[in-house]
Amino acid sequence: MTDNSGASLSGGSSPSREGSGPGRVARSGPISRSALAQRMSLLGWSLVLLAGAVLGAVLATLWITSISIAALGAGIPLTLLATVLVRWFADLHRQWAADRLGEPVPARPYQPTPDAGWPVRLWTILRDPATWRDWIWLVVNSITIWLSCGLSLLFFVVGFVYLTYPLIYQLTPSQVFRTPMGEGFRLHSVAQSFGLVPLGPVFLLLWYVTAVRLANLNARVIRALLGPTEQARLRARVQQLATSRAETVDTQAGELRRIERDLHDGAQARLVSLGMSLGLAEQLLPNDPQAVQQLLAEARESTSSALTELRDLVRGIHPPVLADRGLDGALKALALVNPIPTTVVTRLPGRLPAPIESAAYFAVAEAVSNAIKHAQAQQIGITVEFAPHRGGAAGELTMLVSDDGRGGASIDSGTGLRGIVRRLAAFDGTLTVDSPPGGPTEVRMSLPCVS
Amino acid sequence: MRIVMAEDLALLREGLIRILRANSFEVVEAVDNGPALIRSLTTHRPDVAIVDVRLPPTFTDEGLRSAIEARRQIPGLPIMVLSQYVEQIYARELMSDRAGAVGYLLKDRVTDVDQFVASVRQVATGSTVMDPDVVSALLTHRSTDPKLLELSPREHEVLTLMAEGRSNAAIAARMFVTEKTVSNHSNNIFTKLGLKPSEDDNRRILAVLAYLQG
Numbered sequence: 178m179t180d181n182s183g184a185s186l187s188g189g190s191s192p193s194r195e196g197s198g199p200g201r202v203a204r205s206g207p208i209s210r211s212a213l214a215q216r217m218s219l220l221g222w223s224l225v226l227l228a229g230a231v232l233g234a235v236l237a238t239l240w241i242t243s244i245s246i247a248a249l250g251a252g253i254p255l256t257l258l259a260t261v262l263v264r265w266f267a268d269l270h271r272q273w274a275a276d277r278l279g280e281p282v283p284a285r286p287y288q289p290t291p292d293a294g295w296p297v298r299l300w301t302i303l304r305d306p307a308t309w310r311d312w313i314w315l316v317v318n319s320i321t322i323w324l325s326c327g328l329s330l331l332f333f334v335v336g337f338v339y340l341t342y343p344l345i346y347q348l349t350p351s352q353v354f355r356t357p358m359g360e361g362f363r364l365h366s367v368a369q370s371f372g373l374v375p376l377g378p379v380f381l382l383l384w385y386v387t388a389v390r391l392a393n394l395n396a397r398v399i400r401a402l403l404g405p406t407e408q409a410r411l412r413a414r415v416q417q418l419a420t421s422r423a424e425t426v427d428t429q430a431g432e433l434r435r436i437e438r439d440l441h442d443g444a445q446a447r448l449v450s451l452g453m454s455l456g457l458a459e460q461l462l463p464n465d466p467q468a469v470q471q472l473l474a475e476a477r478e479s480t481s482s483a484l485t486e487l488r489d490l491v492r493g494i495h496p497p498v499l500a501d502r503g504l505d506g507a508l509k510a511l512a513l514v515n516p517i518p519t520t521v522v523t524r525l526p527g528r529l530p531a532p533i534e535s536a537a538y539f540a541v542a543e544a545v546s547n548a549i550k551h552a553q554a555q556q557i558g559i560t561v562e563f564a565p566h567r568g569g570a571a572g573e574l575t576m577l578v579s580d581d582g583r584g585g586a587s588i589d590s591g592t593g594l595r596g597i598v599r600r601l602a603a604f605d606g607t608l609t610v611d612s613p614p615g616g617p618t619e620v621r622m623s624l625p626c627v628s
Numbered sequence: 629m630r631i632v633m634a635e636d637l638a639l640l641r642e643g644l645i646r647i648l649r650a651n652s653f654e655v656v657e658a659v660d661n662g663p664a665l666i667r668s669l670t671t672h673r674p675d676v677a678i679v680d681v682r683l684p685p686t687f688t689d690e691g692l693r694s695a696i697e698a699r700r701q702i703p704g705l706p707i708m709v710l711s712q713y714v715e716q717i718y719a720r721e722l723m724s725d726r727a728g729a730v731g732y733l734l735k736d737r738v739t740d741v742d743q744f745v746a747s748v749r750q751v752a753t754g755s756t757v758m759d760p761d762v763v764s765a766l767l768t769h770r771s772t773d774p775k776l777l778e779l780s781p782r783e784h785e786v787l788t789l790m791a792e793g794r795s796n797a798a799i800a801a802r803m804f805v806t807e808k809t810v811s812n813h814s815n816n817i818f819t820k821l822g823l824k825p826s827e828d829d830n831r832r833i834l835a836v837l838a839y840l841q842g
Contacts, residue, residue, distance in 0.1 A: 513716040
């Protein structure tokens with residue numbers, strides 16, 4: 178049979194969206210307008226950050242001074258005020274570094290300040306390691322910023338100055354700008370100063386090549402000093418795991434209860450009734466063969482119904498076709514019986530681990546059934562793709578379910594997406610929805626996995 | 629009629645053999661895994677094979693794969709596939725060589741012994757038999773097809789029975805009408821779906837299934 182029904186199954190490729198983090202534009206080969214604009218904006222930032230570093234040094238001094246006079250009493254409110262300023266200042270830098278590196282902004286590392294007297298607050302602040310990390314950063318930053326932003330700015334300014342040296346020579350009084358390379362090298366005429374012009378492009382090129390790297394270097398310094406410590410990261414991770422585990426346990430317990438109830442009221446009850454029919458038939462056999470025939474027919478009917486119920490139950494636990502054919506085959510089988518035309522595109526390296534396959538299958542199936550129920554769609558698309566991390570079998574499985582329906586879906590609108598989020602959370606998976614009113618809707622899910 | 633059977637669960641294997649022998653089939657060999665099935669089919673060349681989808685050693689769709697492989701070696705070898713569940717995708721694969729002589733039924737259809745035996749004989753004579761579940765899923769899948777919506781309820785019923793693999797005579801008996809009426813209905817169906825009419829039951833069934841599967 179041909180494959181071009183409503184469900185066209187293909188393993189072909191479709192254009193994939195490329196994330197455009199700020200760092201990626203820089204690698205686009207020849208000098209383009211956007212690359213230049215980006216460097217000019219970084220140049221502006223260098224100025225701002227340098228000024229900020231000076232301010233930071235002032236803050237660091239203010240802070241350490243207020244602490245040292247805290248014993249006098251007046252130092253306490255001053256320290257509290259300075260702390261607020263320092264933290265605000267550090268937050269701005271966290272934000273900038275995260276934007277620069279294309280990473281999510283890290284959570285604030287500070288311990289909550291208790292609603293108590295000033296001495297207690299001061300004590301909390303002093304005991305918070307994040308406070309001291311902030312201070313260390315202020316001090317370190319006031320030096321390192323010159324090696325990153327300062328250097329970048331210097332390259333640009335020097336390049337610009339050399340490029341326009343004859344003009345500067347002409348416009349400035351004699352004795353100024355006459356020794357561009359130190360005392361040993363003195364210029365005597367404008368003509369001589371033209372010899373310096375070629376140095377301009379050299380420095381500007383140096384600036385152009387290093388601008389993004391130096392800005393990233395600065396961002397990394399900020400991240401290293403202001404980002405969450407390993408301990409804080411682990412604490413957040415433990416918290417997240419505890420939450421998702423509790424949800425998983427809840428969901429699983431609910432599932433087991435449902436299965437137990439289905440078996441109890443369904444197949445089990447049918448077997449009991451089957452046994453009754455057969456028992457009665459056995460008893461009636463010598464005297465009433467007519468009734469026995471009737472009973473046997475009923476018994477057969479009963480087995481059929483029990484089997485149907487068991488089959489539905491099994492599909493809900495683990496679809497047999499998923500066990501047989503893996504995610505690829507199971508999704509194609511799903512598309513084939515969908516009342517709305519559904520296309521499936523998969524790019525998978527063979528079979529994935531069974532728990533991942535199962536989680537991915539149910540997530541996609543749930544998203545598809547959501548689209549059928551709520552979206553009034555004409556067409557549904559499923560794209561499942563495995564992207565390996567560099568140098569390893571581990572990677573990320575992304576699942577995209579899109580429809581051309583009426584949109585307006587969200588995780589909080591109670592349309593079943595919340596359940597998928599919970600299912601995926603057990604595997605550190607995520608779900609995002611893009612569904613403007615009027616559509617189209619795109620549900621993007623991802624699961625980290627070891628292939 | 630000589631039969632080769634593949635079923636790994638002893639309980640079901642013995643039950644099936646009992647039913648088949650009681651209906652005067654000869655079970656020449658009953659195997660319990662995929663590789664043995666291919667071997668047995670190529671040596672015995674039975675009139676029909678009865679195969680469970682899930683078989684060792686992989687316990688996935690080994691039976692189905694082995695059956696398709698055997699049919700590649702012996703084109704048109706009649707095969708009846710039984711399973712605890714039916715999947716469109718497997719029905720498609722079984723029918724993909726368009727040679728007919730395949731059946732795909734839920735295991736519990738065996739409990740209607742007369743119907744099951746009739747289906748096995750039908751497959752042995754080159755016809756196609758599809759489980760009512762497969763057919764109803766196909767019809768649901770095509771529920772928005774305007775051509776199918778044009779059919780009258782009676783024609784729809786005939787179409788369903790035809791897709792399950794029943795001959796005109798069987799449909800007539802089932803619907804308590806004459807064979808002539810069924811023949812009229814089926815001509816109407818073929819016209820409305822834009823298919824080439826055929827007098828041969830087997831070809832008609834294949835055409836209808838091909839249409840439903842797209």
